[in-house]
Amino acid sequence: MEKRISRVTLTLERSPWDVNMYLLDDGDSLTLVDAGYRPEESLPLLRKALDDLGYGPERIDRILVTHHHHDHTSLIRHLTERRKIPVYIHPSGIPHVLRDERVFRMRLEFRRRLYRESGCGDAGEPHLEAFRAQWEASRELAPPEDCIVPIREGDRIPGLESVRILETPGHSFDSVVFYDPRERWLFAGDLLIRDISTNALVEPDDEGRRRPVWEIYRRSLRRAAELEAEVVYSGHGEPFSGHRELIEHRLKRMIEKSDRVADLLAGRPMSPYEVARAIYAKALQNEFHLVMSEVNGMLDFLEAAGKVSKRMENGVWIYAANR
Numbered sequence: 001m002e003k004r005i006s007r008v009t010l011t012l013e014r015s016p017w018d019v020n021m022y023l024l025d026d027g028d029s030l031t032l033v034d035a036g037y038r039p040e041e042s043l044p045l046l047r048k049a050l051d052d053l054g055y056g057p058e059r060i061d062r063i064l065v066t067h068h069h070h071d072h073t074s075l076i077r078h079l080t081e082r083r084k085i086p087v088y089i090h091p092s093g094i095p096h097v098l099r100d101e102r103v104f105r106m107r108l109e110f111r112r113r114l115y116r117e118s119g120c121g122d123a124g125e126p127h128l129e130a131f132r133a134q135w136e137a138s139r140e141l142a143p144p145e146d147c148i149v150p151i152r153e154g155d156r157i158p159g160l161e162s163v164r165i166l167e168t169p170g171h172s173f174d175s176v177v178f179y180d181p182r183e184r185w186l187f188a189g190d191l192l193i194r195d196i197s198t199n200a201l202v203e204p205d206d207e208g209r210r211r212p213v214w215e216i217y218r219r220s221l222r223r224a225a226e227l228e229a230e231v232v233y234s235g236h237g238e239p240f241s242g243h244r245e246l247i248e249h250r251l252k253r254m255i256e257k258s259d260r261v262a263d264l265l266a267g268r269p270m271s272p273y274e275v276a277r278a279i280y281a282k283a284l285q286n287e288f289h290l291v292m293s294e295v296n297g298m299l300d301f302l303e304a305a306g307k308v309s310k311r312m313e314n315g316v317w318i319y320a321a322n323r
Helices: 039-052 076-082 091-097 101-117 121-141 213-225 243-267 272-279 281-286 288-304
Strands: 004-010 019-025 030-033 062-064 087-089 148-150 164-167 176-180 185-189 231-234 308-313 316-321
Touching (some): 004 039, 019 039, 019 231, 062 076, 101 288, 121 288, 213 243, 243 272, 243 288, 243 316, 272 316, 288 308
Parallel strands (some): 087 148, 185 231
Antiparallel strands (some): 308 316
16 A cells, blocks of 8 residues: 555644644654644644544554644643553653643743843733743643653664654754655655744753754755655644755845844844844744744844854843944
């Protein structure tokens, strides 16, 4: 039997952000790539897709996770409680999926310091509380620990020996892609999406450190450009071809955006929050952490390139363009 892929999509109000799951049927087994968002909505969609394929609701043999974010992992507990199946995920994502309290506290303190040192003042507090509330609400989604199987680059997945695992950090530190060189399929998660740019999120690594995520993400994009992929199945939006051209466009846009920030700072020194308000005022209202990650990531990138420098004033980083 030929391999076939079915896309299962949860449609959201903002269509480019529609959330995808994929069912990979290779004739011998059925694999779910990423595990949905909003269980009360995603689970009926998945069950219908399985029924349309002629399978029962318990038929899934394994789950592959591209990264730990809740819009890719929310059905894991529901599926593993009904049938003990392996869930393959990078080790850095495991504490997040299992809702490890230590990791949550580390991330909360990291964000609090990021917002404070970015000059956000009280503006960051509601978003810290929302982050805490989201964590509390997600506790019930933690799956059984014995179903989790850590995977790294170079590992092989039993039953899917033709699939390669590549570590592609940037959007998150546990991001991986699944690539089938025979079929030339690439399950890219949020590494690359056709209609929206992926954020390189400023989050703590496993040791709680801040890393240069923009450059890390750019390296991952370049690695993906080396793959002979005919179709990219992404975490959001339609599958697409022509990934190399899209990657070149995204890399170019990152330089253009960072140069815009450098030009802004040539006018006067600013805190990251002032930069965010100057460039992303509207988006800042709805996507506060994404915007603050974007701006801080750009500033780290510009600093490493020698285009800007920073100094601490009253506990806030102030950035200025180097002349």
